Amino acid sequence: MQDQITPGNLLRTMRANPPLVQCITNFVAMNIAANVMLAAGASPAMVHAEEEAGEFAAISGALTINIGTLSAGWLRGMLKAAQSANNAGKPWVLDPVAHYATAFRRDAITRLLELKPTIIRGNASEIIALAGGTSRGQGVDSRDAVEQAEDSALQLAEKHSCVVAVTGVTDFVTDGQKAKRIAGGSPLMPQVTALGCSLTCLVGAFAAVAPDDPFHATITALTVFAVAGQQAGAAAEGPGSFSWRFLDALAALTPETLDRDARISAA
Numbered sequence: 667m668q669d670q671i672t673p674g675n676l677l678r679t680m681r682a683n684p685p686l687v688q689c690i691t692n693f694v695a696m697n698i699a700a701n702v703m704l705a706a707g708a709s710p711a712m713v714h715a716e717e718e719a720g721e722f723a724a725i726s727g728a729l730t731i732n733i734g735t736l737s738a739g740w741l742r743g744m745l746k747a748a749q750s751a752n753n754a755g756k757p758w759v760l761d762p763v764a765h766y767a768t769a770f771r772r773d774a775i776t777r778l779l780e781l782k783p784t785i786i787r788g789n790a791s792e793i794i795a796l797a798g799g800t801s802r803g804q805g806v807d808s809r810d811a812v813e814q815a816e817d818s819a820l821q822l823a824e825k826h827s828c829v830v831a832v833t834g835v836t837d838f839v840t841d842g843q844k845a846k847r848i849a850g851g852s853p854l855m856p857q858v859t860a861l862g863c864s865l866t867c868l869v870g871a872f873a874a875v876a877p878d879d880p881f882h883a884t885i886t887a888l889t890v891f892a893v894a895g896q897q898a899g900a901a902a903e904g905p906g907s908f909s910w911r912f913l914d915a916l917a918a919l920t921p922e923t924l925d926r927d928a929r930i931s932a933a
């Protein structure tokens with residue numbers, strides 16, 4: 667059992683040796699994402715400056731890049747970090763926040779995609795638009811259903827030879843060949859800002875633990891959020907109490923509970 671690739675076994679492996687993950691995320695997400703990572707058992711570092719982002723990527727187990735609050739200097743740091751991760755053979759995860767909204771973001775996402783992310787994690791509107799479809803997204807918020815983004819995810823995964831995760835009510839993960847759905851979570855999750863951004867960082871943490879298996883690394887991170895989110899949602903009175911309950915549920919989550927409560931199905 668211990669040798670099987672289950673979410674619980676990957677969580678156990680991560681906690682035994684917390685991976686250093688360089689998270690280039692946005693101003694909104696930085697604090698909550700770092701707390702999510704610590705609660706789950708990873709070691710986050712929010713390092714984005716162009717003067718050091720590339721150097722840091724080489725010493726990290728994985729890199730995550732999120733364009734939520736982009737600026738020209740940050741973009742230069744992102745490009746250097748992604749290049750460095752590639753040179754060092756480290757996995758990196760792209761979160762294309764609202765990439766369809768402005769010319770600056772569209773150009774940035776094109777340049778980042780050229781650097782071959784290992785995994786892309788976004789909401790349904792972001793994934794539909796990234797595959798060239800018409801999304802109904804408004805700013806950073808999704809207004810499309812995950813089911814409508816599944817074909818887009820498959821196309822993107824094949825085109826860029828990467829794993830693609832679409833999150834929402836039921837998440838969808840594909841490497842272009844295989845695909846899984848992950849149920850769970852809570853309707854309160856989109857009411858708390860930057861949980862998706864935090865999830866992207868956690869995907870990076872599991873990619874650092876299983877660099878040769880980004881498909882299962884991604885499924886594991888999404889399952890951790892699904893199970894902890896469901897627990898927190900059952901007791902929460904609103905987004906405020908959901909937020910702290912979610913952190914506590916992540917920290918208390920055991921590998922056994924994770925495997926017991928995981929709702930992963932073939933797609």
Ligand SMILES: Nc1ncnc2c1ncn2[C@@H]1O[C@H](COP(=O)(O)OP(=O)(O)OP(=O)(O)O)[C@@H](O)[C@H]1O
Binds near residue numbers: 806808834854
């Ligand atoms: N209605 C829902 N029911 C259950 N879980 C949900 C729901 N909506 C989102 N989630 C979960 O919330 C987490 C974040 O996903 P979401 O798709 O909201 O990211 P996002 O839109 O990129 O968020 P943000 O940009 O605010 O960081 C995922 O674990 C997802 O499964």
Ligand SMILES: Cc1ncsc1CCO
Binds near residue numbers: 692763806
């Ligand atoms: C609200 C917000 N604005 C830019 S990034 C971000 C966090 C959710 O994506």
Ligand SMILES: [Mg+2]
Binds near residue numbers: 763788806862
């Ligand atoms: Mg997002």
